Amino acid sequence: MKEIEITGIDSNFQREELKHFFGFKGGYLTELWQNIVHITSKNGFDSIGMATQSVLYGDSNLFASTSESNGNALMFVTTNRALKAINGSKFETPIALLDQIIPQLYHEAKEITGINQLNINFLYNALSSIDNALWLLYAAENSLSTFYDMIPFPYKSALSHQNKKIAIMFQIPYNMPISDIVKAAEEGYFVFKIKTGFPGSPEEMLRKDINRLTEIHQALNTKNTSQTPTGKLYYTMDANGRYPDKEMLFKYLDHARAIGAFEHILLYEEPFVEHNTENVSDMGILIAADESIHTEKDAYAKLNLGYGAFVLKGIAKTLSSTMKIANIAYQHQIPCICSDLTVNPILVEWNKNVAAAVAPFPGLEMGIIETNGDMNYKNWTAMKSRHPYPQAKWANAINGAFELDGHYFENGGGIFDVPSYYRNFFKQK
Template sequence: MKEIEITGIDSNFQREELKHFFGFKGGYLTELWQNIVRIESLNGFESIGIGTQSVLYGDANVFASTSESNGNALMYVVTNKALQRIQGLQFESPIALLDHLIPELYQEAKQITGIEELNINFLYNALLSVDNALWLLYAAENNLRTFHDMIPAPYKNALSAQNKKIAIMFQVSYDMPIADIVQAADDGYFVFKIKTGFPGTPEEMLHKDIVRLTEIHQALKNKSSKQTPTGQVYYTMDANGRYPNKQLLQRYLDHARSIGAFDQILLYEEPFIEENNENVSDMGLLIAADESIHNEGDAYEKLALGYGAFVLKGIAKTLSMTLKIAKIAYEHSIPCICSDLTVNPTLIDWNKNIAAAVAPFPSLGMGLMETNGDMNYKNWTEMKSRHPYPNAPWANPIQGAFELDSHFYQTGGGIFEVHDYYKNLFKHK
């Protein structure tokens, strides 16, 4: 591959308001900043990378330490520090360049946020737009036209599938009305991702989570679907690291059994605080690791602790890091799903490319990913118009799934074609 020299950098951002308070990880968001960068190369190529910032996901302590807007501003500063560091550098692989950047940039991010124990996911989130731009520049310089072509050889086997369909995990937030959940089932959605980990003490959290599961299951238990082998709808749960220990989580699962919901649970995402090192192989349920996998070492540690699935977050932790995690999952024959960050329409298809390329999820026979921007952004229709193919069949849910065709694979879901809207955010010479 070519050695690419970076000769120009620029950045911008936009604030996108949410329709309502969006609760997870014990906190609430009201807006999400869209972080956009442009990178130019010596050979005359340029690329535009887009990222959605989520400070609450990246590090809840940063989110709680300051105002929501200032937290976003701090993350944007880190993005620009990264751009300054790559100016004038040469690279052959985005992965190698990010590996070079991260150690010093992480120390700088600690100083910027004032958080010494900064969760590195904050840094990954800040680097997302930069990483995406680097991958698109890498593709342009090397005349790579599809997502599969863009994946370096060591990672191709892990992302070699071509799923024809991807089930959409319909996100159920803390406060979503039951009527909306029922309507989603009537509209064909068949996998419901229930946000657990309500704000409060561990006991208060558990009580609220149990009440919430009861009302959701009561509303959905008789709903059927032709998309699942059992004919029932399925649940996944995501606590975003809120449960302190297995004992508390087991009480939640025992309640799920008591009301007849347990057999409909596909998996439980990231239940425990990061300090928890309990083995989960005896939980009787597939436990998936998400935020707690910061690097390859963490992935191997989670495997040793009995975690049976990985949540890939290429739209939060960068594609560069995600490829490493996907490779480990492939080598150990454990399934992967792709989780959302309430991202914009363009980033949905970055995520969709990954979900389409990993092995089908067991018991579903298709890919599995979450997307929830349409239900959370106030200006979603306008945002969708900035996608290169907003009306493509593969760009819109059909009966709770994305149905992928040759056009999707040929275009990489449109990620190689940046809309003029984003180009016009930058001043051209």
């Protein structure tokens, strides 16, 4: 592959308001900034990369310590510091370039935020727009036109599948009305992602989580679907690291058994606070690691603790780091799903490419992805109109899933076709 030299950088952002307070990790969002960068190379190529900023996901302590807007501003400053660091650099793959700059950037991100114990996910989120732009530049320089062509050799086996169908995890936040959940089931959704870890003390959290599961399961337990081999609807749970220990999670799972919900649980995402090192192989269900995996070392540590699935978040923690984690999952034959960050429609396609490329989820025999922007953004219709192929069959949910065809795989879901809307964010030079 060619050596690529970066000769120009630029950045911008767009604030997108949410329809309502969006709660997870014990906090609430009201807006999400769309971080957009422009990179040019010595050979005359250029690329535009995007990311949805989520300070609450990146570092919930930072989010709670300042205003929502200031937290977003700090992340945008971090992105620009990273752009400055790569300007003038030469690289062969984005992975190599990010590996080179992350240690120093992490130190600088701590200075920018004033938080010495900054969660490195904050930095990964700040780097995601740059990473996407680097991959598109890499593709342009090397005449690559599909997502599969773009994957470097060491990671090709891990991302070699072509799932023709991807189940959509329908997200259930803390305050979603039960009527909306029932409506989703009637519209064909068959995998439901339940946000656990309600705000409050651990005891309050558990009580609210249990009550919420009861009302959800009562509403869904008589529903069935033709999309799963068993005809059952399935649940995943995501506590975003709110549970202190296994003892408390066992109480939640015991309640799930008591009400008949346990057999519907596919997996439980990231239940524990990050410093928890308890072995989870005796939980009776798949426990999946998400935020706690930053590096390959973290992934191996989670495997040693009995974690049986990985949650990939290429749209939040960079495609570069995601390839590494997906490769470890492949080598150890554990399943992966792709989780959302309430991203914009074009970033949904970046996430969908990964969900299509990993091995099918056992028991469902298809990929799994979360996407919830349509239910959370106030201007989703306008945002969707900026998608290169907004009316394509594969760009829209059908009975709770995405159905992918040859057109999808030929153009990577449109990720290589950056709309003029986003190009217009940057002055022509």
